[in-house]
Amino acid sequence: MRDADLLRRTLGRIDGRGYKAYKDIQGVYDFPGYTLFVDHVQGDPFAAPSRLRVRVPAARAGFPAELFSVDVRRVAVEDYLTRAFAAAISRFARGHRGSGKSGIIAVDRPGQEILERTSAVVTESWVEIRFVMGLPAAGRRVLGQEAVRMFYDELPRIVEAALLYRSLDAAALRRHVDVAEDQEHLRGQLREMGLVAFVADGAVLPRESGVSDRPLRGPKVVPFRSPAELRVTVRLPHAGEVTGMGVPAGVTLIVGGGYHGKSTLLRALERGIYNHIPGDGRELVVTVQDAVKIRAEDGRRVEQVDISPFINNLPGGQDTRAFSTEQASGSTSQAANIIEALELGAGVLLLDEDTSATNFMIRDRRMQELVAKSREPITPFIDKVGQLYRERGVSTILVVGGSGDYFDVADTVIMMDNYVPQDVTARAREIAKRFGQGRQAEGGGSFGPVTPRSPLGESLNPRRGRREKVKIAARGLHTITFGSENIDLSAVEQLVDESQTRTIGDALYYAATRYFDSRTTLREALEKVMGDIRRGGLDVLSPFRGQNPGDYAMVRIFELGAAVNRLRSLKVRQRHEG
Ligand code: ADP
Ligand code: MG
Numbered sequence: 001m002r003d004a005d006l007l008r009r010t011l012g013r014i015d016g017r018g019y020k021a022y023k024d025i026q027g028v029y030d031f032p033g034y035t036l037f038v039d040h041v042q043g044d045p046f047a048a049p050s051r052l053r054v055r056v057p058a059a060r061a062g063f064p065a066e067l068f069s070v071d072v073r074r075v076a077v078e079d080y081l082t083r084a085f086a087a088a089i090s091r092f093a094r095g096h097r098g099s100g101k102s103g104i105i106a107v108d109r110p111g112q113e114i115l116e117r118t119s120a121v122v123t124e125s126w127v128e129i130r131f132v133m134g135l136p137a138a139g140r141r142v143l144g145q146e147a148v149r150m151f152y153d154e155l156p157r158i159v160e161a162a163l164l165y166r167s168l169d170a171a172a173l174r175r176h177v178d179v180a181e182d183q184e185h186l187r188g189q190l191r192e193m194g195l196v197a198f199v200a201d202g203a204v205l206p207r208e209s210g211v212s213d214r215p216l217r218g219p220k221v222v223p224f225r226s227p228a229e230l231r232v233t234v235r236l237p238h239a240g241e242v243t244g245m246g247v248p249a250g251v252t253l254i255v256g257g258g259y260h261g262k263s264t265l266l267r268a269l270e271r272g273i274y275n276h277i278p279g280d281g282r283e284l285v286v287t288v289q290d291a292v293k294i295r296a297e298d299g300r301r302v303e304q305v306d307i308s309p310f311i312n313n314l315p316g317g318q319d320t321r322a323f324s325t326e327q328a329s330g331s332t333s334q335a336a337n338i339i340e341a342l343e344l345g346a347g348v349l350l351l352d353e354d355t356s357a358t359n360f361m362i363r364d365r366r367m368q369e370l371v372a373k374s375r376e377p378i379t380p381f382i383d384k385v386g387q388l389y390r391e392r393g394v395s396t397i398l399v400v401g402g403s404g405d406y407f408d409v410a411d412t413v414i415m416m417d418n419y420v421p422q423d424v425t426a427r428a429r430e431i432a433k434r435f436g437q438g439r440q441a442e443g444g445g446s447f448g449p450v451t452p453r454s455p456l457g458e459s460l461n462p463r464r465g466r467r468e469k470v471k472i473a474a475r476g477l478h479t480i481t482f483g484s485e486n487i488d489l490s491a492v493e494q495l496v497d498e499s500q501t502r503t504i505g506d507a508l509y510y511a512a513t514r515y516f517d518s519r520t521t522l523r524e525a526l527e528k529v530m531g532d533i534r535r536g537g538l539d540v541l542s543p544f545r546g547q548n549p550g551d552y553a554m555v556r557i558f559e560l561g562a563a564v565n566r567l568r569s570l571k572v573r574q575r576h577e578g
Contacts, residue, residue, distance in 0.1 A: 004031045008148055015144025019044055022135050022142060033060055034159055036151075039547045045100030045137040053130045053548055054159050061127040062165040067177055068122050072275075076180035078120040079110055079277075080173050084162040085120070085129050092157040093150075098143050101134030105154065108499055108551045112213045112282075113274040114180050115497060116554040118538050127163055130550025175278050178238035183275040185237055186286045193246065196348045196395050197269050197287040198234065200244035201226050204281025205261070205268040206419075213496075215281035222261075222419035224285075229423035230414070242284060245421060247397060250411030251385050253428075254399045261419040262399045266352050269397060270494055273556070291348035291397075292341040292558050295355035296330040297491040303570045309384060309448035310335035310360070314377050321451070322574055330357030331378050336565075337491075342394065342450045344523050344561045349388070351381075352399040362403045365439040373442055383443030385409055391447050405439065407432040452523065452575045455564060457516035459571035462509050470543060472509055474501035482508065485568055492562045499553035504563045506541040507555070511564075518573050522564060526557045 007029050014021035022041050029036040037053040068074035085107045097103035107129065108119035121128040136146035161167050186198060199205075203224040206216040215221075226245035233243050247269070254262045272287030304322040311320045311332055328336060334357050338349060353361065363380045386409045388394045400406050407413065413428040414421050462470045462483045473481045477498050478490040482505060489495055489504075507529055515525035532540050538552040564570060 001028045001030045001035065004029050004036070007036075007151060011142075011144040011147045011151070013144075014142045017142050019135075019137055019140045019142060022050075022147075031156070033156075034163075036155075037548075042101075042135060045098065045102055045134065045140060047100075049101045049104060049106070049132040049134040051130070051132055051547060051550065053128055053550075054155070054163065055126045055128045056159065056163045057126050058124060061163055063122065063127065064165070065124070067173070070181075072181050072184040073177050074122055075116045076114050076177040076275075077122050077173070078117065079114045079180075080168075080176045081120040081122070081127065081129060081163065082107055082110055082117060084168060085131065085158065088158040088161040089131075092161065093154045096134075097146055098136040098138050099140070100137065102136040102143065103146065103150070104134040105131060105150065105158070106133075107131040108553070110277075110553075111497055112276055112280045113271075113496055114176070114277055115274065115500070116538070117499060118548070118552040119550045129159075129163060130548055132550070172278075179278045179283050180275045182236040182238050183283065183286055186234055186284065187272075187289060189234065190286065190288050191249075193232065193234075194248055195232070195246040196249050196291065197247040197272055197397070198232070198244050198284070199224050199226070199247075199265070199268065200242050200284030203244070203268070203283075203285050205264050205285065207264075215279070225420050227414070227421050227423040229425070230412070230421075236284075239284070244284065245414075247414075248412055249393075249395045250389055251395070251409055252397045252412040252414065253406055253410045254397065254414050254416060255401055255424070255428075256416035258401060260416040262401060262416045263352055263354055264419075265414075265416060265421070266350060266397065266399050270350055271496070273494060274496065288348055289556065290346055290558075291350055292346040293350045293493045294334065294337050294341060295352070295491055295493065296357040296360065297333040297337060298328060298330045298357075300328050300333050300336075300488070300491070300566060301326055301568050301570075302328050302332065302336045303565070304453060304572050304574055305336045305339050306449055306451035306574065307332060307335040307339055309339070309450075310379050310381070311377050312379070313374070320377075321449075326568075331360040333357075334360045335378075339450060340561065340565050341558060342392070343452055343521075344526070344557050346394065346558065348395045348397065350397050353402055354399070356381075361400070362405055363439070363442070364403075364405060365437060368439055368442075373440075379442050379444075382406055382409055383441050384447060387443055387447040392450075404428075404431065404435075405437050408437070452521040453572040454518050454521050454575055455512075455516040455525070456518045456571045456573065457512045459569050460508060460512035460516065460564075460567060461569060462512075470509065472505040472543075474498055474505055477501055480505040480508075480563060482567065487563050487566050487568075489559075489563060489566065492559055492566075495555075495559050497553050499551050500555045500559065503538060503541060503552040503555050504560055506543060506552075507560055508563055508567075509543065510541050511560070521575055522561060522572070523557070526560050526564075529560065530557055 035055045040051040093105045136143040208214045232246035407428040415424040464484045480487040542549045
């Protein structure tokens with residue numbers, strides 16, 4: 001390890017020289033109170049900024065061990081430190097100066113969720129933060145004195161304010177950790193209670209706007225209030241006894257008039273797979289972790305998915321047991337999305353009429369009369385949703401304001417009325433009895449096969465040309481550039497953070513080079529990836545291993561699989577049992 005003063009001397013020496021001279025500062029420095037790692041120096045002021053780490057010894061950082069005694073608590077502390085570091089940057093960094101990215105200091109920016117990330121690492125021995133710096137330049141000349149300011153003036157203050165326990169708001173940190181642990185605990189209890197989701201009384205579900213994930217505030221907000229019939233009480237480690245609505249396993253409908261809060265409830269349940277920060281309003285809106293949002297996605301590619309449980313006898317005689325298309329329709333895309341989710345082990349499907357294909361959802365008596373079953377390729381979801389639960393144990397939560405035909409297949413019916421849920425199951429049953437809908441069930445005797453597929457590794461090519469370098473990048477939340485392709489994830493609605501998108505891009509490459517061998521199924525391969533991540537942390541995915549990426553965030557197998565399935569070059573082999 002080098003003396004901190006050496007960095008100052010080097011910066012003085014290279015002042016005014018060409019930008020490449022900055023490479024000389026790469027290395028590890030012993031600063032008062034912490035170690036500075038200059039892991040990767042950018043080659044140009046306009047390139048991606050330089051990657052650095054600061055590591056504070058545990059004795060100096062001073063965090064009580066019980067704050068990170070178990071995974072969920074450690075993750076919450078790391079999340080809190082990342083936020084504190086970002087706040088300290090805003091306070092103490094002077095910001096942009098010079099050309100390109102000169103002068104910036106930045107760390108990953110968490111949103112409303114508490115996700116496992118690589119931006120901060122807390123161990124028994126030290127606390128580490130990973131961040132980037134734009135090393136300052138005038139044109140392409142080193143601005144050594146500005147760099148000295150960043151390293152000796154700004155950074156020490158940021159570290160002091162964000163990484164020492166005594167500088168932080170201890171009560172807020174504890175709340176952050178406790179809230180995360182309560183959510184994790186609750187999520188783990190749901191199945192035993194016969195539930196797939198829980199929404200606490202008093203929760204705030206609506207968001208500030210269509211582009212903001214922060215809670216709606218003000219007098220218009222109607223806090224959540226559970227209907228008596230579905231009210232359950234849970235005991236949480238920190239919040240104690242909490243009441244709320246339990247959504248039972250089985251088929252659940254969310255009905256109600258337009259604009260009464262149906263989609264808002266479903267969206268909160270979609271996000272209930274994540275732990276939320278204190279003040280979010282959804283701290284105790286929790287869904288089992290294998291719940292997957294399903295929607296129509298016309299235009300997507302599909303590679304050899306067995307959609308025969310839903311689609312048969314397509315015009316032109318296309319085989320729907322190994323259905324491929326460059327451009328799926330609304331209904332075939334929705335069918336493929338469901339089968340792919342089941343293939344990866346989904347335990348709950350979440351659907352909203354707003355984003356579903358109507359002909360996939362319903363086919364009423366009159367239409368059955370006019371268009372004979374032999375002329376309709378689609379078996380509607382209404383005839384399959386019950387089989388899914390009875391045969392495969394897969395529950396569904398479904399928003400339908402437009403079709404009472406679903407009353408016949410529902411176990412629970414929740415009506416949203418001015419944003420307040422009511423249990424109308426009994427009434428819906430009675431209505432179903434009184435007004436028979438007279439339609440023929442078209443689902444056959446059983447759900448049908450979910451046929452696993454094995455990806456061919458060579459069909460994932462992250463290079464643009466044979467000799468080119470690997471090119472994988474997240475571009476915003478919804479796009480991954482993978483070699484010469486762009487993967488469109490805009491219909492993958494449980495993706496919430498661009499750092500997840502980045503993680504998925506690198507995980508695809510990792511999976512393709514290690515586990516996609518044309519025999520291993522997609523699910524087995526991705527489970528291996530998830531296992532490697534559990535053991536070695538998200539760092540294992542980095543193609544720049546040893547350089548400690550600070551901008552990965554945890555994803556589920558479902559989002560990983562969704563990206564594989566949307567790759568336009570993907571080739572698979574179906575695996576038939578026996
Ligand atoms: P639906 O799906 O029933 O048509 P939405 O869920 O889209 O209705 O909600 C309609 C509007 O009401 C949205 O602008 C939403 O933000 C708002 N909203 C939903 N729930 C609440 C609530 N509990 N309090 C206040 N506003 C809400
Ligand atoms: Mg809606």
